Amino acid sequence: MSLNKNILGLIFANMHEDAIPELTGRRTMGSVLFGGRYRMIDFVLSSMTNSGVDEVGVVTKSNYQSLLDHLGSGREWDMARKIGGLHLLPPFSNVTSGMYRGRLEALYGITDFIKASAADYVIMSDCDVVTSFDYDAIFDAHVKSGADITAVYARANLDLEAAARSNVFGIDEDGRVNNVMINPQISGECNVALNTYVISKTLLMTIISEGASKGHYSFARSILQDRCGEFRIMGYKHDNYFSKITSIKTYYDSNMALLSTENRKKLFLDTNPIYTKIRDNPPAKFAIGAKVRNSIVADGCIIEGEVRDSILFRGARVAKGSVVKNSIIMQDTVISRNCTIDSVITDKAVKISDGKILTGSSNYPIYIGKGAQI
Amino acid sequence: MYTKKECVAMLLAGGQGSRLYALTQDMAKPAVPYGGKYRIIDFPLSNCVNSGIDTVGVLTQYQPLVLNDYIGNGQPWDLDKQYGGAHCLPPYQTALGAEWYKGTANAIYQNIAFVDRYSPEYVIILSGDHIYKMDYNDMLQFHKEKGADATIAVLDVPMEEASRFGIMITDDEGNIVDFEEKPKNPRSTLASMGIYVFTWSKLRQYLIDNENNPDEDKDFGKAIIPNMMNAGEKLVAYAFDGYWKDVGTLDSLWEANMDILNPNIPIDLYDPDWKMYSRNPVLPPQYIGENAVVENSMIAEGCIIDGNIDFSVIFEGVTIEKGATVTDSIIMPGSIVKEGAVVEYAIVGENTVVEKGAKIGARPETVENRDDWGIAVVGHNMTIAEGQVVAPRQMVPDIKKK
Numbered sequence: 001m002s003l004n005k006n007i008l009g010l011i012f013a014n015m016h017e018d019a020i021p022e023l024t025g026r027r028t029m030g031s032v033l034f035g036g037r038y039r040m041i042d043f044v045l046s047s048m049t050n051s052g053v054d055e056v057g058v059v060t061k062s063n064y065q066s067l068l069d070h071l072g073s074g075r076e077w078d079m080a081r082k083i084g085g086l087h088l089l090p091p092f093s094n095v096t097s098g099m100y101r102g103r104l105e106a107l108y109g110i111t112d113f114i115k116a117s118a119a120d121y122v123i124m125s126d127c128d129v130v131t132s133f134d135y136d137a138i139f140d141a142h143v144k145s146g147a148d149i150t151a152v153y154a155r156a157n158l159d160l161e162a163a164a165r166s167n168v169f170g171i172d173e174d175g176r177v178n179n180v181m182i183n184p185q186i187s188g189e190c191n192v193a194l195n196t197y198v199i200s201k202t203l204l205m206t207i208i209s210e211g212a213s214k215g216h217y218s219f220a221r222s223i224l225q226d227r228c229g230e231f232r233i234m235g236y237k238h239d240n241y242f243s244k245i246t247s248i249k250t251y252y253d254s255n256m257a258l259l260s261t262e263n264r265k266k267l268f269l270d271t272n273p274i275y276t277k278i279r280d281n282p283p284a285k286f287a288i289g290a291k292v293r294n295s296i297v298a299d300g301c302i303i304e305g306e307v308r309d310s311i312l313f314r315g316a317r318v319a320k321g322s323v324v325k326n327s328i329i330m331q332d333t334v335i336s337r338n339c340t341i342d343s344v345i346t347d348k349a350v351k352i353s354d355g356k357i358l359t360g361s362s363n364y365p366i367y368i369g370k371g372a373q374i
Numbered sequence: 375m376y377t378k379k380e381c382v383a384m385l386l387a388g389g390q391g392s393r394l395y396a397l398t399q400d401m402a403k404p405a406v407p408y409g410g411k412y413r414i415i416d417f418p419l420s421n422c423v424n425s426g427i428d429t430v431g432v433l434t435q436y437q438p439l440v441l442n443d444y445i446g447n448g449q450p451w452d453l454d455k456q457y458g459g460a461h462c463l464p465p466y467q468t469a470l471g472a473e474w475y476k477g478t479a480n481a482i483y484q485n486i487a488f489v490d491r492y493s494p495e496y497v498i499i500l501s502g503d504h505i506y507k508m509d510y511n512d513m514l515q516f517h518k519e520k521g522a523d524a525t526i527a528v529l530d531v532p533m534e535e536a537s538r539f540g541i542m543i544t545d546d547e548g549n550i551v552d553f554e555e556k557p558k559n560p561r562s563t564l565a566s567m568g569i570y571v572f573t574w575s576k577l578r579q580y581l582i583d584n585e586n587n588p589d590e591d592k593d594f595g596k597a598i599i600p601n602m603m604n605a606g607e608k609l610v611a612y613a614f615d616g617y618w619k620d621v622g623t624l625d626s627l628w629e630a631n632m633d634i635l636n637p638n639i640p641i642d643l644y645d646p647d648w649k650m651y652s653r654n655p656v657l658p659p660q661y662i663g664e665n666a667v668v669e670n671s672m673i674a675e676g677c678i679i680d681g682n683i684d685f686s687v688i689f690e691g692v693t694i695e696k697g698a699t700v701t702d703s704i705i706m707p708g709s710i711v712k713e714g715a716v717v718e719y720a721i722v723g724e725n726t727v728v729e730k731g732a733k734i735g736a737r738p739e740t741v742e743n744r745d746d747w748g749i750a751v752v753g754h755n756m757t758i759a760e761g762q763v764v765a766p767r768q769m770v771p772d773i774k775k776k
Contacts, residue, residue: 036659037675075449260680264658271655278450280651282643283410283674283688284660290669298659299411299675302644307662 008119008201009056010110013041013067015195016128019165019246022367023347024063030127031066032245033330033348035258035296036311036320038276039070040127042077042243046274051135053123055084057113058104060302061091061099070277077275084367089113105217107175107208115200115207122204124196130254132272133196133244138236142198147234149203151177151197151224154238160187167193167220167247169235177233191218194238222280241266252345255311255328259294263313271308289320305335313348326362344368379429379458379492381571382484383422387415387502388435388475391557393623396753397723401440402506404502406627407515407706407724409643409650410672410687414621415442415502416652419451419460425496425510425647427498429458431488433481435474439465446512450653464487471573477592483581489574497577499570499594505630505641506544506618507648508569509764513612517571520545523607524576524599526550527569539565540595550609553599565609567618570594582601617641628721628749631704635670656709665696681711689724698728706754715758720767723754734764741766 013030025031030041039076039358041058048056056079060067067088073079074086089110091099098105103124107114114122121142123135133152142150153169155363163184169191180193197219199207207223216222224233241263243254257263268274281300286292291306305322307362318324321338332349335341339352343360352358357374360366369372376456387639391403391404398406398756404415422430432451434441441462447453448460463485465474473592482489482499488499496517498510508527536557542564543552544623554561580598584590584645586742590597603609617632634638643650657676662668668683672688681698689707694700698711699716708725711717713726720735735750748767752758 042614057745259661261661261663264661268658274658275656278654280649280654283672283690285644286668286671286683288670291664292668294664295662295675296659297662298625300644 005125006119007053007055007121007135008114008117008123009053010107010114010122011041011044011048011056011058012106012124012126012195013058013064014061015103016165016245017063017128020248020251022248022369023251024062026204026370027066028060028063028127029245030058030060031064031070032127032251033237034130035255035314036296036313038274039068041067042274042276043130044075044125044127044133045071045079047131047133047135047272048123048125048273049079050272051133051139052151053135054081055087055117055119057087057089057110059089059110063107064088072277076277087113100217102217102221103219104208104211104222106211107204107219111205111208114205117201120201122201124195124197124199125174128202128245129194129242130198130238130245130267131194131238132267132269132274134240134272138196138197138238138372141236142358145175145234146200146232148199149224149233150198151233152194152234152238153191154242154316155196156192157189157245158186158187158192162244162246162250163187163190163192166244167195167224169193171235172252175235177224177228177235180220180228182220182225191235191237194242194244196238204327214228240269240368248367249363250330250346250363252362256309256326258296258311259309279314280360284312287320305337326365328354350374380494381427381498381510382489382492382494382574383418383427383498383500383510384420384423384485384489385415385422385432385433385502386478386481386501388481389501389503390436391503391622394627394767395623395624396771397627397721398437398750399561399773400437400754402434402436402438402502405437405441405444405624406621407689408621408627409631410689411654411674412652413506415441415445416650417505417507418447418449418500419445419453420503420648420650420652421506421508422500423453423651425508425512425514427510428453428455428492429492430460431463432460433475433485434464434501435481437617438462443583444653445716446653451651458492461488472653477596478594478734479584480592480600482577483585483592486581489578491617492517493621494574497570497572497574499568501568503622504568504618504620506567506616507645507650508616508618509616510569510571513569513571516612517573517610520610521608522571522610523573524602525571525607525612526599526609527567528564528611529567529614529618531565532564533560533563533600536560536563536565542566543583544611548610549615550603552610553595553603555595564613565772566595567614570599571612576602624721624749624751628719632685632702634672634687635685638691657691661713662678666694668760700738703736719765720750720752722752723756725754726752726756726758728752728758729760731760731761732758732763734758734768738766 013028014361017024079086168181285303298314305318306322308325315332319337326343328345387404391398453460551775621627660677673688676691680696681694684701693710706724711728741747
């Protein structure tokens with residue numbers, strides 16, 4: 001970690017919400033629950049903490065109650081600071097801001113915040129990617145290459161559906177982005193954008209004011225795509241483990257991928273601990289007769305029944321005689337006795353009464369909304 | 375806001391806990407891990423917060439590094455305050471010289487200035503040696519209603535155990551009329567829990583008088599309480615009937631952990647109305663593997679479990695490999711139990727490695743002479759070699775023999 005890096009982090013909490021409308025009905029993309037004890041924003045925010053980016057603005061638009069609740073003062077990420085620290089940036093925070101339509105417009109709304117920062121560089125990230133970003137290395141590459149913009153991408157095999165919810169880069173031999181495809185109708189191996197950019201503050205301010213005067217709102221369209229000949233946009237290949245949420249199916253698969261010890265080792269690096277809000281739950285309790293195999297279990301769970309190939313978030317309960325498999329059981333969900341739950345995603349605080357049988361399929365898991373009683 | 379506090383807590387956390395031997399070589403007893411994610415001191419600290427006491431002086435002396443680091447600014451217990459909050463109070467140097475805390479009373483005496491900053495009406499004295507959930511505010515109200523000068527919390531213990539405790543003899547109205555430390559023939563079964571509420575102005579004077587009398591012990595049980603009684607002050611007993619466990623010995627520490635697994639014993643850590651707070655580790659959730667068999671146990675964050683676990687308390691960041699067996703045991707944070715190792719009726723300290731095929735402890739029924747049996751203990755940061763056997767009641771390192 002280099003000292004005095006002078007970078008402002010910007011996290012866009014609402015982008016890509018339409019990929020998983022079920023889960024973002026009442027919350028931002030950043031506050032979608034993931035991996036047993038996390039929210040999506042934890043991955044980028046922790047990476048920023050661990051890379052020494054200690055001034056961060058979280059840009060949000062709507063539905064942000066859960067985001068505010070989760071982040072609080074930012075203390076858990078070491079971001080409750082006198083100098084720098086975490087700043088929540090809701091819309092309508094000043095005269096220029098409002099309900100933005102895209103990244104560029106959102107940036108326009110926080111012009112004053114960016115101006116006030118002493119940082120020379122800005123790193124922008126979204127909350128749709130589960131990974132450990134090494135912002136240090138990304139920043140160093142940006143400075144070394146002398147790029148106008150550094151755009152982070154990864155090599156990945158996308159199907160039609162995932163590609164249609166992604167941006168894909170064409171990259172020349174020198175590593176320069178020479179083509180930007182937005183939500184393309186393609187499939188196969190490609191350079192998928194991870195929606196993470198480094199740019200100097202000066203250039204960013206210019207882009208923002210130009211965009212505002214022309215009525216442009218999309219950073220991807222009006223800057224990356226339209227001006228990739230004019231700006232020197234360099235690709236940065238992210239080689240760490242990642243998964244990108246583009247649908248409820250990829251959300252499900254990305255969670256289940258954590259059942260692989262190899263994947264967990266790649267995501268949860270010793271050098272990049274992932275911080276999250278503390279709930280002060282006691283450890284998980286396994287009762288007499290509990291049977292748990294190949295599952296992730298968070299603090300505060302009480303398991304009396306059987307759990308296989310599943311992810312249990314903090315405070316989930318599985319009563320005697322119940323079988324839970326291939327499922328994602330979110331925070332404080334209670335599964336009463338003698339239920340069979342297979343390929344189901346239960347949102348927070350769902351109550352399933354005795355004897356219910358709920359079966360989805362791994363390519364189409366059933367989703368049960370927050371607080372539902374079945 | 376910056377006026378005064380009605381009641382300040384003084385938590386005696388300097389104890390060595392010498393009867394925990396290997397576990398307290400590098401840390402004070404209140405810092406010893408308990409219950410899967412806690413340390414003993416989390417109980418009095420959480421009780422304070424849940425009782426509405428937001429000013430706590432933590433008196434440290436023996437091996438304070440782990441404890442100081444753990445308590446920090448008190449934030450995990452909501453005890454980071456502009457006025458009040460948690461404060462570690464080690465012995466210090468004055469213009470007249472420096473001395474260690476010479477006893478429980480002297481530790482408070484040396485911190486009169488700390489207490490005076492808050493001008494409290496009352497002071498509650500706690501120790502970092504016990505596992506229990508108690509509303510100190512109820513005890514404080516009782517103290518006020520009785521118009522007492524000192525209130526001592528007592529637990530009704532079985533007669534056969536009474537001689538292990540400080541025993542209070544009371545009259546019909548609950549006034550303490552006599553006091554015996556570990557009596558051979560107990561006259562009562564009311565055992566002192568080491569929790570005292572004092573009217574501060576009274577206690578303050580008794581502490582000063584005690585300090586000025588070189589012939590007296592500098593201890594609550596040996597000097598302050600008898601002195602107050604002899605002077606005719608009003609001392610009352612406050613009866614407590616919940617779960618309370620002194621974890622001063624290896625056996626009692628083991629038992630207290632096993633008590634959490636017993637649904638019939640009333641120490642509910644899951645009660646949302648009386649949360650136990652602690653400093654939380656930054657670790658991913660635990661993973662229970664394909665080969666794991668886990669029953670009747672508590673397991674904390676960051677563990678990777680692929681072995682067999684029964685009747686055990688597993689702290690954060692522990693790895694139990696495939697084919698390893700842990701039963702009736704406590705595995706403290708960060709330790710690894712490798713393939714084929716067997717841990718039974720044992721306490722394994724922090725960051726210890728139990729190599730393949732090692733055997734620690736044994737079930738009592740497998741030992742011919744029951745008198746030879748006991749909990750096996752491995753200290754912190756140890757390595758038990760491949761195939762090594764740690765017999766029941768054995769301790770590694772063997773502190774007892776030193």
